[in-house]
Amino acid sequence: MLRAAVATLRRWMNPDRVLRVTPMGRVYLVLTLGVGVGALNTGNNLLYLVLAFLLSSIIVSGVLSERVVRDLTVRRLLPDGAFAHEPFPIRYELRRRRGHAFAVAVREASTLMNAGAFAAVVSAAGPTVVRATALAPRRGPWALAAVEVSTTFPFGIFEKKRTIALADTLLVYPRRGFACEVSTAGQRQVPGDASSGAARGGTADVADLRELVPGEDARRVHWRRSAALGKPVVVVREREERRQHVLRVDPTTPSEALDSACEAAAGQARRLLADGWSVGLEVGGARLRPGSGALHERRLLAALALAGYGDAG
Amino acid sequence: MSRPLETLARDVTASIAFGAVAVSGSVPGPVLLAFPVALGLSLRGVRPLAGRRSASVVLLLAVAAALFGWATFGRLELIVAAVAFAVLVNCHRLVAEPSPQTTRQVLLTSLLVITGGAVLVGDVRFALFVFGFIVAASWTMARMVLDGPEGRREPGIDEAPARRQVAYGLGLTLALGVVLFVVFPRLSWNQAMARAPPGLGGVTGMSESVRLGGGGDIKTNPRVVFRVSLDPDPLTESLEAYWVGRHFTRFDGRQWSSTGTAQPPTRRVLMPFPRRRGARSVKQDIVLSSAYGSRTLVALDVPMHFLNGRSVGLGGAVPMNLSRVPDDQVLAMLEGNEIGYEAISVDEPSFDTSAPPASATELPALDPRVRALAVELKGPAKAPLDVATRFERELTRRYAYTLALPGEVDDPLVDFLFVRRAGHCEDFATALAVLLRIEGIPSRVTTGFLGGQRAGARYHVRAGDAHAWTEAYVDGAWRRFDATPEAGRSASPPAWLSAAIVAYETVEEWWRLRVLDYSVRDQFAFVRDVLRWPSGTDEAGEARGASLTPTGRGALVVSLATVALLALLFLPRRRGRGTHPASGLLDAIEATLRARGVDTGGKPLEEFSQSLTATNHPLGPALAHVTRRYLEARFGARPLGPREQRALLATLETPPGPSAG
Numbered sequence: 001m002l003r004a005a006v007a008t009l010r011r012w013m014n015p016d017r018v019l020r021v022t023p024m025g026r027v028y029l030v031l032t033l034g035v036g037v038g039a040l041n042t043g044n045n046l047l048y049l050v051l052a053f054l055l056s057s058i059i060v061s062g063v064l065s066e067r068v069v070r071d072l073t074v075r076r077l078l079p080d081g082a083f084a085h086e087p088f089p090i091r092y093e094l095r096r097r098r099g100h101a102f103a104v105a106v107r108e109a110s111t112l113m114n115a116g117a118f119a120a121v122v123s124a125a126g127p128t129v130v131r132a133t134a135l136a137p138r139r140g141p142w143a144l145a146a147v148e149v150s151t152t153f154p155f156g157i158f159e160k161k162r163t164i165a166l167a168d169t170l171l172v173y174p175r176r177g178f179a180c181e182v183s184t185a186g187q188r189q190v191p192g193d194a195s196s197g198a199a200r201g202g203t204a205d206v207a208d209l210r211e212l213v214p215g216e217d218a219r220r221v222h223w224r225r226s227a228a229l230g231k232p233v234v235v236v237r238e239r240e241e242r243r244q245h246v247l248r249v250d251p252t253t254p255s256e257a258l259d260s261a262c263e264a265a266a267g268q269a270r271r272l273l274a275d276g277w278s279v280g281l282e283v284g285g286a287r288l289r290p291g292s293g294a295l296h297e298r299r300l301l302a303a304l305a306l307a308g309y310g311d312a313g
Numbered sequence: 314m315s316r317p318l319e320t321l322a323r324d325v326t327a328s329i330a331f332g333a334v335a336v337s338g339s340v341p342g343p344v345l346l347a348f349p350v351a352l353g354l355s356l357r358g359v360r361p362l363a364g365r366r367s368a369s370v371v372l373l374l375a376v377a378a379a380l381f382g383w384a385t386f387g388r389l390e391l392i393v394a395a396v397a398f399a400v401l402v403n404c405h406r407l408v409a410e411p412s413p414q415t416t417r418q419v420l421l422t423s424l425l426v427i428t429g430g431a432v433l434v435g436d437v438r439f440a441l442f443v444f445g446f447i448v449a450a451s452w453t454m455a456r457m458v459l460d461g462p463e464g465r466r467e468p469g470i471d472e473a474p475a476r477r478q479v480a481y482g483l484g485l486t487l488a489l490g491v492v493l494f495v496v497f498p499r500l501s502w503n504q505a506m507a508r509a510p511p512g513l514g515g516v517t518g519m520s521e522s523v524r525l526g527g528g529g530d531i532k533t534n535p536r537v538v539f540r541v542s543l544d545p546d547p548l549t550e551s552l553e554a555y556w557v558g559r560h561f562t563r564f565d566g567r568q569w570s571s572t573g574t575a576q577p578p579t580r581r582v583l584m585p586f587p588r589r590r591g592a593r594s595v596k597q598d599i600v601l602s603s604a605y606g607s608r609t610l611v612a613l614d615v616p617m618h619f620l621n622g623r624s625v626g627l628g629g630a631v632p633m634n635l636s637r638v639p640d641d642q643v644l645a646m647l648e649g650n651e652i653g654y655e656a657i658s659v660d661e662p663s664f665d666t667s668a669p670p671a672s673a674t675e676l677p678a679l680d681p682r683v684r685a686l687a688v689e690l691k692g693p694a695k696a697p698l699d700v701a702t703r704f705e706r707e708l709t710r711r712y713a714y715t716l717a718l719p720g721e722v723d724d725p726l727v728d729f730l731f732v733r734r735a736g737h738c739e740d741f742a743t744a745l746a747v748l749l750r751i752e753g754i755p756s757r758v759t760t761g762f763l764g765g766q767r768a769g770a771r772y773h774v775r776a777g778d779a780h781a782w783t784e785a786y787v788d789g790a791w792r793r794f795d796a797t798p799e800a801g802r803s804a805s806p807p808a809w810l811s812a813a814i815v816a817y818e819t820v821e822e823w824w825r826l827r828v829l830d831y832s833v834r835d836q837f838a839f840v841r842d843v844l845r846w847p848s849g850t851d852e853a854g855e856a857r858g859a860s861l862t863p864t865g866r867g868a869l870v871v872s873l874a875t876v877a878l879l880a881l882l883f884l885p886r887r888r889g890r891g892t893h894p895a896s897g898l899l900d901a902i903e904a905t906l907r908a909r910g911v912d913t914g915g916k917p918l919e920e921f922s923q924s925l926t927a928t929n930h931p932l933g934p935a936l937a938h939v940t941r942r943y944l945e946a947r948f949g950a951r952p953l954g955p956r957e958q959r960a961l962l963a964t965l966e967t968p969p970g971p972s973a974g
Contacts, residue, residue: 050428073915121470154478155458
């Protein structure tokens with residue numbers, strides 16, 4: 001009980017609140033000051049009356065805005081991925097335990113993530129989801145430490161802001177729309193490091209089965225037939241293996257050049273994948289084996305987003 | 314909020330602010346005309362200044378230069394010029410392109426205008442305008458805030474909770490404003506505010522002079538100007554008594570003025586009349602209201618003694634000195650919300666035997682027709698008393714009473730006697746006084762009141778009872794002669810109007826006492842009353858139960874109401890409107906977890922439960938069960954009883970047993 005009281009007192013004494021005066025509030029404060037000086041100078045009680053109401057509006061603004069921001073919980077709903085220099089949505093789920101909150105603005109505390117969402121009313125009856133549009137200036141893992149919840153309710157003369165710690169990481173993929181031509185050598189299967197398609201097997205219909213030879217990739221073993229035949233057999237497919245391409249990015253490249261390299265690699269990967277290539281990636285010592293499909297593309301983008309940030313790959 | 318509604322709310326706010334200064338009567342006519350025009354255009358959606366920013370700014374600057382130029386050359390008071398300019402800026406904004414920015418500008422300029430109203434308007438109407446302005450401006454601002462930074466209202470928003478919240482805010486603003494007004498230290502001893510006349514118009518006419526052809530609505534004004542209790546009480550409903558205020562003896566053909574100079578102030582003023590045995594005296598306890606508007610004391614004819622003067626304010630009565638101006642009047646030496654004093658009069662017409670001053674027989678240059686009329690009206694009468702009585706009777710018989718004023722004429726007396734042949738009490742009193750002087754009889758014009766209506770134990774005398782009559786020095790004493798026809802001597806308003814006026818005056822008295830004249834002395838009195846510990850004895854020393862003073866009780870009630878309002882806003886409610894019953898369980902779960910040293914970190918319960926389960930936290934399984942049950946109760950159709958709630962919470966409180974593995 002005592003601990004709870006002390007905690008409550010501490011919260012009251014050191015609230016994570018910032019009070020900012022809006023442009024309208026600045027004029028309001030100047031007028032209030034003027035009325036105050038006039039009242040003190042002249043002794044006119046009607047000026048005192050106006051002054052009293054101006055001051056009480058300021059106090060009531062503080063009281064009601066505190067009521068708005070003190071009982072709000074925020075959950076951030078990040079998108080699967082975002083591309084640098086492209087607007088992307090961030091959604092916030094606002095909840096209230098009791099009563100209502102009004103004119104709630106939510107914004108990322110990170111200045112680079114310029115997201116801002118607004119909810120006119122947040123009710124305890126259910127969560128309110130609002131959408132903000134954000135923009136990341138460059139690729140990489142963006143650490144989102146907190147969100148700022150603010151309101152100018154009720155009179156718009158002050159903005160009360162509360163910072164809510166909400167740790168999260170948003171992976172920003174390299175910028176789109178920047179792709180160099182893939183070298184012609186690559187189209188002859190050796191752009192970068194292309195390996196033999198026969199070593200991997202194809203993806204078309206099954207043509208035959210043959211016995212596994214030593215040194216061959218065990219993943220091509222057809223286990224059911226092998227069990228039936230009592231010896232390991234591998235699948236032989238009709239079509240030739242898909243062309244493969246492994247992109248290389250040197251993570252030790254200086255920062256801006258690395259960003260450009262990643263953007264180029266991402267553009268190439270997207271183009272190659274669209275042309276039916278299997279695309280792999282090597283970033284420093286880490287390697288992503290060639291593959292295809294949307295999921296693989298995401299993996300490539302994620303690896304490129306993390307390139308140079310220490311834990312790439 | 315849709316734009317038209319926002320614009321309408323803005324226009325209403327600006328109109329209220331304009332009304333506050335318009336009723337002052339100080340704002341120049343063109344400005345008074347400009348605002349309704351701008352408002353009309355705004356309401357019709359006509360925006361002639363939209364997109365003409367530069368031209369309109371130049372126009373405003375020119376208007377500002379003109380207004381302040383007038384102020385510089387003394388043609389306009391500076392504060393009036395400032396208020397007029399603020400009103401014109403509002404006009405400009407009303408007919409500009411509507412936008413949130415414009416709305417904010419209108420609201421702020423309206424605030425300036427209403428502040429100007431505080432200086433220009435002093436009566437209780439200002440309270441109504443201030444109240445209306447606070448409500449309208451707060452509402453407009455709150456709606457703008459709810460529109461968000463984009464200025465667009467989200468569709469499907471339930472506005473009812475917001476309306477309730479703004480209503481709470483308004484209530485708090487008003488209550489807190491009153492408290493701040495009471496406690497804000499009055500650091501200035503100045504009282505620079507012009508004491509505006511009471512809201513219902515002109516007052517008693519106790520001016521420094523009586524100017525013929527001037528005047529106004531005095532006779533039709535039903536405001537109570539003083540209340541009096543009489544001893545002995547005549548116990549009549551209507552008191553047809555003459556109340557003497559001032560005597561005027563010097564007449565220049567157009568205007569009556571005073572001659573005497575005030576004597577040093579004293580606590581009591583005794584008229585220098587010799588006392589006579591057997592004369593019946595009447596004691597009066599008189600309170601001049603704020604509507605009286607003068608420091609001249611009145612008393613029943615013939616006044617003999619003035620004493621116990623006091624200036625009455627919120628902090629109580631302050632003793633006050635009185636001063637006599639020989640042959641003229643008795644003055645209060647302080648101003649106050651109300652002036653109280655006692656007077657003793659003698660009910661005997663010829664009691665005042667003071668010798669007439671030389672000016673009582675002086676005559677200005679007169680039209681020969683006036684002297685001829687004196688001869689005609691005098692007839693065969695010889696004795697001064699007969700002459701005076703005959704003049705009085707003939708004037709009453711031959712001339713009519715009217716409130717219509719002649720305006721500026723060369724000779725008001727001639728205009729009354731020979732042109733219009735009708736006038737009001739001052740015309741009759743002047744004519745009679747001049748006719749008497751023509752016949753060599755000293756005379757003077759007396760202003761005061763005639764009447765008095767019973768109200769409870771006291772009599773009320775109204776501004777409409779203001780009257781003027783003549784006194785002639787006949788047979789060694791001043792005697793009263795009233796030539797005004799009966800119909801014009803006093804005006805009694807209808808009963809309903811009297812009741813309405815009394816109600817208004819009650820409010821206005823309260824306003825003047827509690828607001829306009831509130832001072833640092835009243836603050837001390839307030840603090841003293843609030844802090845005074847209830848005593849067991851009353852003023853007479855008799856035992857009574859301990860109780861707070863009225864001020865203390867009021868302060869207690871206001872404090873409790875404020876605390877209750879704040880509690881209503883902030884304290885958790887288990888089943889408040891808009892709160893699901895299961896929300897109480899959520900609070901209890903979180904409290905239990907906190908007690909166990911587990912912090913949810915602000916995460917939603919479902920997510921937090923999953924994280925506990927993922928990390929094999931000992932509380933994970935129990936919390937998962939509780940969470941599932943909570944979600945069923947919150948979002949499903951499976952209500953949760955109090956007993957089950959307690960059981961669920963108990964599973965979180967019980968320490969987990971030893972792991973089976």
